[in-house]
Amino acid sequence: MSTPLFVRSVSLKVRLTLALSLAFLLIFLDHRLGAMQPVRLFLNSIVSPVQYLAVVPEQALDSLISQLQSRRALIIENESLREDMLALRGQMQRYEFLMLENERLRRLLASEAREDRLRMVAEVIAVDSDPFSHQVVVNKGTRHGVFIGQPVIDAQGVIGQVTSVGVSTARVILISDQSHAIPTRAAESGIRVIAQGVGDTSMLELMHVPHSTELRVGDMLxxxxxxxxxxxxxxxxxxxxxxxxESLPFARVRAVPVANLDRIRMLLLLWDADSYEQPIRPEQEAEPL
Structure with a gap:
């Protein structure tokens, strides 16, 4: 008995019919009897890890983007806060300067010893570059009523006197200048002495003081x-x-100026209330002649 060389297979139409029939049968059994429930649970247990792994890259990317956005927002906010802090520090420095300036002016105006003296605040705008000359230039001149020989003080004490005057500026010689001398008296004993500048802003020398003087260390002049x-x-x-x-004809007496002559900035010009010279205020300059 011979075997045919080619076996004829089942046609595609028959296969489709069988597949559809089997599918409908499984759907019916699952719907009525729940026969496919164990199979469904088994397949879900297999597919779930795959689904989880498939979602992990997306979640990681979202988390990374969120962190980058948060970091960028923090950087921007930090930069903004830093700029605000610098601006506030600048304002604080200005406020501190104004507070010190206000306190300095209050002390300056409160330093007036007599009520019959007129006064005007002046600011130092230049310092003499000659190391042997102790002079400064202030921002007040003849149009403010400043005159040659005018006394100048600050919040602590005497500074010097005006030596030359311009229209809007004046030159003041300090009591520490070698060419300047000022008559003084001791507050305790009343002894009168001449305080001479020695070219040192931190030192004055008293002239022609006898050895028998009653002056003492610490006396105020x-x-x-x-x-x-x-x-x-x-x-x-x-x-x-x-x-x-005793080998010298006079005692050598040295005194320290009460004013800080090496760092003066704000000065006070004095006028006698009943003198010919009088201060000229800005409002007076604006008045018509």
């Missing part, structure tokens, strides 16, 4: 009012040392 330049009663210096060397 005030303006005596003699000479008609400086009004009486303003602090000038405090005695620092007294050397009584």
């Amino acid at each position: 005030l303006t005596s009012g003699l000479g008609g330049v400086f009004p009486e009663g303003y602090p000038v210096a405090r005695i620092q040392s007294i050397v009584r060397d």
Whole structure:
């Protein structure tokens, strides 16, 4: 018996019919009897990890984007806060400067010893570059009523006097200049002495003091009012040392100025209330002639 060389297979139409029939049968059995429930649970247990792994990259990408956005927002906010902090620090420095300036002006105006004296605040705008000359330039001149020989003080005591005047500026010689001398008296004993500048802003020398003087270390020297330049009663210096060397004709007495002559900035110009010279205020300049 011979075997055919080619076996005829089942046609595609028959296969489709069988597949559809089987599918409808499974649907009927699952719908009526729940026969496919165990199979469904088994397949879900297999597919779930795959679904989870498929979602992980998307979640990681979303988390990364969210973190980058949050980091960028924090960087922008930090930069903004830093700029605000710098601006506030700048304002604080300005406020501190204004507070110090206000306090300095209050002390300056409160330093007036007599009510019959007129005064005007001036600001130092230049310092003499010559190391042997202790002079400064202030921003007040003849149009403000400043005159040659005018006394100048600050919040602590006597600074010097005006030596030359321009229209809007004036030159002030300090009491520490070697060419300047000021008549003083001791506040405790009333002894009158001349305080001479020695070219050092931190030192004055008292001239022609006898060895038998009653001056003592620590005595305060005030303006005596003699000479008609400086009004009486303003602090000038405090005695620092007294050397009584019998080989010298006079005792060597040195005093420290009460004003900080090496860092003055705001000064006070003084006028006698009944003198010919009077201060000229800005509102007076604006008045018609």
